Amino acid sequence: MHDLIASPFLNSFVVLRPGRLEGIELPERRFRELERARDAATNLPFWLVAAARARWGTELALRSATEAVLVRDAPRYGHSRASWEINLGCDLDCEHCYLGEKRFAGLDEEGKRRLLLILRDAGIVWLQITGGEALIDPHFSASCRLAHELGMMIEVLTNGTRLPNPAVLEALAASRPYRVTVSLYGATVETYDSFTRRRGTFKRVMRGLAAGIEAGLPLQLALIVTAQNAHEHDRMRAMADELGLPYKEYTHMSPTIYGGAESLASQSPAHLKPLGRFEGCNAGHTFLHVDPHGKASICKVGRDEQIDLMAEGVQGLARLGGIADRLMLRTGGCSGCQLSGNCSVCRPLAKRYQEAKAPLNTYCQHGQKGNAA
Template sequence: MYQQLADTVAARLPVPPWLVDAAGKAWAVDLANKRSDRAVIVRPATVLGYSRATWEINLGCNYNCEHCYLASRPFEGLSREEKFLMLAMLRDAGVLWLQITGGEPLIDPDFRAAYQHAYALGMMIEILTNGSRLHQHVDLLATMPPHKVTVSLYGATAESFDSLTRRRGSFKNTMHGLDAARAASVPFELTLIITKHNAHEREQMRTLAEQYAVPFKEFSNISPTYTGGPDPLATQAPEYLDKTAVFQGCPAGHTFFHVDPHGRATMCKIGRDNPIDLMAEGLDGLVRLPAIADAQMLRTGGCSGCKFSATCRVCRPLAKAYQAAKAPLNTYCQHGN
């Protein structure tokens, strides 16, 4: 069926009946009597099994949040042409779902061009943003809709919000972005970041999210930096730590991977050992990634032979970052209970 569709698109013939039927049933999309080359993107066949990727387009950020897991936020990375080349490699690796993050992705000078390029390559895109520049891009996002935009909410008032971001006016800017997205019908969700600065506003934050009538989730388990720096842990509100979630395994490095602003691929945002330079090695380098990921998931140090591994709350790379930060066991380990 893949080959039939590829031949149909190449010949600019109408969409095959089986796809017309499937698209109608699954998505209520009417492809009847439409030219296939105008309705379908046929990806090249690939031996790589990656369907998802996350990409830090740039680590630079216009906020200075205390809880940030990034050890530093330099404003640097690939050129626009190199970004396009990297996105083409993601396509050829099989990536259909792409999460664009940062830093703050919407302040990157190449964001619009990179987004348009990824969209044209047939990717479903999620944007992780603080929302402060969202109003500047709603025209693009309304014309080329993302899968969703996920906006972090740092409080329900300017006092708590600006305290956490350490940027005066950040609450006002983010609310402006959310209002603009709602007015333009851009699909977005909210992540409520719960810390010691805003825990007293938790119910107000929920109410604010409900007023926008969008899905939202809460995030309170603040982690160290991915290099093991302890500073973000000081922002935790201990009484709100989620101790119910159990780590169920992860396909990082096998079905998805992470790319940093310089085009270096790792298993995920946290497990950054032995990065693969896509710009130097190309897609061939990704063949090594599953083994690199498996090595990082091995329990070492104080986690070797742990009898509580079946109820562990975090993955091994994240536990390693907690250990490097000398975090209390109750923040990440069942022994803490």
């Protein structure tokens, strides 16, 4: 199994170590040298041995390039990052969830294998595996292992309930992600179990976090703050600090992917943070999203036009950039808006809010005091 990944990345070349965020940027001539070393099965160049030792403390002296480094070929298209809903099923029932009705359905194991090969051919280096709940998928371990073997840097999003499972820990240790992000929904048994509508959730998650820390997994917490758990906001922060884990906070809930408003009612108005100006993104151009059936879209929000990768293969992604450009155009009530240059949400997300008939003040400047039409 490879220790390092060398790959074209956007307009540059990088060397990465699975399970670590730090990378090394290469000039093209160094990358070509690695390609030649791979093809000739010679030892690693001295400069890479020294760089790996300095960057990661990894000793690769006298290792062959073929054995130590997976050198990835140039992609056919310009995509480098992807998120993948391995399924939509979940063992919890949180009211804030943007997935709405979470039905467990999707590709079989062979279909998942084909999809990952397509993503490899598309140039995906950074792969986020999510759900639903990713760790309850029966093919998670095999999929994680294959993604690792194909030279992808893996992030896993999870609710943490399955982290105490020895088989899950073994899979994560064998195909080490660079980050495992665990959502946190409260600081007490009563709040947590009420939030998730499942008894015993809090204890399972606490066991999972302890097991993940003991296993040395690169854990990060996502503190989800809603009206239901806002009274424990400070205690959630304190819990993260006590565990010694980094965290990010999320207070804005999105409409469901079907344009439903039910998730919006869970927001805590007192905890909503001002949104910054939306200045564009690379969705559809260098980033893509794939649902459980292998259908690609520009992101988790912009699903209005999808490409069936299982039917079209990697060639279908040639259309994704054009789809992204169309979805970003202002339409409907946003056409001709004089405030659009300072919007805080992208056009696809604004459309979801409009479909959900959300109050303007949740997503649009026209709903803010002083900007009313």
